[in-house]
Amino acid sequence: MARQPDGRATTEGIMDEAQQNRILSRLQPDELNRILPRMRRVEIFLGDVIFRDEDVLTHVYFPTTCVISLLTNLADGSGVEVGLVGNEGFASLSALIGAGENKVGTIQHTGAAVIMDATTFRAEVRQRGTLFEMSMRYAYALSSQISQSVVCNVRHSIEQRLIRWLLMHHDRVRTDEFTLTQEFIAAMLGVRRAGISEAAKNLQNAGFIDYRRGHILIQDRVGLESACCECYAAVKNDFELIYDVSRAAHINASQTQ
Amino acid sequence: MISGSRTILLIERNDETRRLLRTDLFDRGYSLLNVSDFEEALIVTGLGGARPELIIIDHSETAEDGLEIGRDLKTQAKLDPSVKLISVPSKFDSAFEGTDVEVREGEFACYWADPYQLEELIARLLERKASQ
Numbered sequence: 001m002a003r004q005p006d007g008r009a010t011t012e013g014i015m016d017e018a019q020q021n022r023i024l025s026r027l028q029p030d031e032l033n034r035i036l037p038r039m040r041r042v043e044i045f046l047g048d049v050i051f052r053d054e055d056v057l058t059h060v061y062f063p064t065t066c067v068i069s070l071l072t073n074l075a076d077g078s079g080v081e082v083g084l085v086g087n088e089g090f091a092s093l094s095a096l097i098g099a100g101e102n103k104v105g106t107i108q109h110t111g112a113a114v115i116m117d118a119t120t121f122r123a124e125v126r127q128r129g130t131l132f133e134m135s136m137r138y139a140y141a142l143s144s145q146i147s148q149s150v151v152c153n154v155r156h157s158i159e160q161r162l163i164r165w166l167l168m169h170h171d172r173v174r175t176d177e178f179t180l181t182q183e184f185i186a187a188m189l190g191v192r193r194a195g196i197s198e199a200a201k202n203l204q205n206a207g208f209i210d211y212r213r214g215h216i217l218i219q220d221r222v223g224l225e226s227a228c229c230e231c232y233a234a235v236k237n238d239f240e241l242i243y244d245v246s247r248a249a250h251i252n253a254s255q256t257q
Numbered sequence: 258m259i260s261g262s263r264t265i266l267l268i269e270r271n272d273e274t275r276r277l278l279r280t281d282l283f284d285r286g287y288s289l290l291n292v293s294d295f296e297e298a299l300i301v302t303g304l305g306g307a308r309p310e311l312i313i314i315d316h317s318e319t320a321e322d323g324l325e326i327g328r329d330l331k332t333q334a335k336l337d338p339s340v341k342l343i344s345v346p347s348k349f350d351s352a353f354e355g356t357d358v359e360v361r362e363g364e365f366a367c368y369w370a371d372p373y374q375l376e377e378l379i380a381r382l383l384e385r386k387a388s389q
Contacts, residue, residue: 045306045307046306047266047289047301047307048264049283076280106288178304178305181293213297214296214301
């Protein structure tokens with residue numbers, strides 16, 4: 001079922017595009033030059049499924065403006081989102097080892113990604129340079145995101161979960177206005193549409209968002225953050241700490257002294 | 258795989274139908290975007306930038322009503338003219354049951370007998386396109 005991206009893949013301006021991904025932007029010029037010929041920019045669209053469970057990935061996606069949802073599907077076809085990947089990461093970790101996928105990757109927000117074939121990706125990771133370092137860091141950061149979501153989904157209200165999800169999504173789309181059908185959010189959060197509808201209404205009454213069918217406008221980001229449970233900030237802080245190479249280097253240096 | 262599976266936009270109010278269709282179509286390698294009505298379909302394809310290859314309008318009053326919705330959506334959302342339409346009317350003469358009719362090029366009426374009929378039509382349309 002592979003689909004060629006209708007000629008939208010391009011190598012033009014790939015260097016500038018790569019700078020918009022927080023992992024690729026860390027690569028040294030010689031590292032980037034080595035893999036540049038193997039990278040392309042693609043546009044991917046809301047609802048597209050880029051990989052399914054059991055697929056062995058042929059390409060790795062580094063989002064620049066698109067957002068990817070990682071879902072775990074049950075046998076009845078229903079899926080629950082377990083992770084969100086924006087320009088801070090890549091999809092998917094399975095490409096590190098060439099194993100079959102255990103999640104479904106679907107496009108949550110239309111936009112661009114830089115892709116590279118999985119063989120090049122693994123070869124570059126084996127160089128033990130920046131891509132290796134950042135991939136390890138990202139793997140840890142994503143596991144932190146997933147484990148915090150588990151806690152949040154078990155312990156916090158639908159409204160708090162919705163706020164966390166909106167903030168995480170808002171960080172990645174980087175626009176105040178985006179598309180979200182209620183059915184989509186309900187599937188993402190694993191709850192009924194009626195519950196989401198009520199929670200969204202409360203957030204709208206508080207003036208945090210404007211919600212119309214399929215359409216969200218973030219009106220008061222600070223208000224949303226103040227009403228959110230601790231889970232959003234915990235994951236965000238984790239990401240910043242994990243991505244702070246200088247801090248980790250400092251710790252390494254002090255340990256070896 | 259570079260850019261995922263072919264996306265189908267389903268305009269349909271009945272959650273149960275969607276769930277069954279979604280599971281079966283996902284297993285066949287398609288992805289489904291579900292919306293409740295024209296307004297939501299316009300947001301998903303406009304602001305959302307979704308680019309379906311096929312639009313299914315389920316539970317339309319008549320086959321022509323459904324196709325009209327699909328045509329309006331294609332025009333307003335500036336979708337590719339090659340996007341196929343399937344209208345599944347809720348009421349029709351029992352003589353038509355279980356048949357599909359290509360009303361105009363790329364526009365179909367599916368006189369629903371069971372989900373397999375629709376799946377078979379979808380497979381035929383998208384596989385025909387893929388082989389072109």
